[in-house]
Amino acid sequence: MEKNNKAVVVFSGGQDSTTCLFWALKKYDQVEVVTFDYNQRHKEEIEIAKEIANDLNVRHHVLDMSLLSQLAPNALTRDEIEVKDGVNGDLPSTFVPGRNLLFLSFSTILAKQIGAKHIITGVCETDFSGYPDCRDVFVKSLNVTLNLSMNDQFVIHTPLMWLDKAETWGLADQLDAFNYIREKTLTCYHGIRGDGCGECPSCKLRKNGLDTYLQQLKKENS
């Protein structure tokens, strides 16, 4: 059987998906990325994704998913909804119901079109912020469903699934992409690149991981 070595990375221009892109570039001969436009608060997200794809010389697909914000208004798409963590078992206000279900399904349909067998996503269960569609069991279940739906053999890869944020920085470093990811990616809910605003839940998570990783490095080198 001929080895299929083409991959599609679900790509937002953030720390996690950019780490996944560098990971895929080491592993696969042909890599393309897909970004979803769902009326994110920050149009910069798509511009930054474009710029990174361009820097790394990969083909960039942008798919219109504006129906998602039509169906499920939330803090990522509506300025008037505040970004906050989930309390008392509630989901955070940034949760978009069904987002990864749709993103992975559309990414796999795209993979079918371009002849790729591998789909890579940066979802992660370790820093579980309560998103049910970031769980490993969900991704595995969807993988089976997608294969049945298209009578095909796609493999969804989740290289960050069991890493914490410090380990994700470690992986970026192993991939020789630490500085690039630190400076060029956008994780902040307020649309500020690199180290971000430092205040929103996303920046805090990123900064805690970065500080932990840098401390570990210091210890190893002392």
Ligand SMILES: [Zn+2]
């Ligand atoms: Zn921020």
